[in-house]
Amino acid sequence: MPPTYDQAFADLAEIYLEDSWVLEVGVRDGALVFDLEAVLTERHPRYRPPRPGEMYCYRRGRLTVSGRPVLFRGSERPPNRDPDGEPDRGNIDVFAPLAGDSSGWRVEGEWGEAVVGSPAVVLDLGP
Incomplete structure (x- = not known):
């Protein structure tokens, strides 16, 4: 069974992308870049209890998925x-390996879709 995004990429461990909010998305300097409100699970080191009226712990951040192509x-x-x-x-409804491709990943949501070859992932969370 192929790895899930939180198993494959250390920066996405204890992040729940399916309920994180995408604020902006685009390609910058050859990388897929998301500005988002990321959902942190209780085991994430920067987790805090949800604010009143919120279901999750959200942190604003930038997710960069670089690779070729x-x-x-x-x-x-x-x-x-x-x-x-x-x-x-x-x-981000889907972030999964491409079927039959050992290095490509697909990323999909209401914002659009992308395919990234041999991705490297960096999540930079704000304060």
């Missing part, structure tokens, strides 16, 4: 807006 197709739909007026491009 990076093939990206963004959604043509304009983003929704959350109650605070910030853009809401949905979640």
Whole structure:
């Protein structure tokens, strides 16, 4: 069975992408870059109890997925807006190895879709 994203990439251990909010996404300097509100699980070292009215511990951060090639197709739909007026491009619904490809990964959500060859992943969480 292929590894899940949290098994394959150390920076995504104890991160739950499926309920993390994508604020912006695009290709910058040859990498797929997400600005997001990441969900941290209780075992993450930066976890804190959820704020009132929130279901999870969220931390703003930047997820960079670099590799060769990076093939990206963004959604043509304009983003929704959350109650605070910030853009809401949905979640990262799929981050999984490509079937039959030992090095490629697919990434999908309402924001669009991407394929990244031999990805390296860095998640930089804000304060």
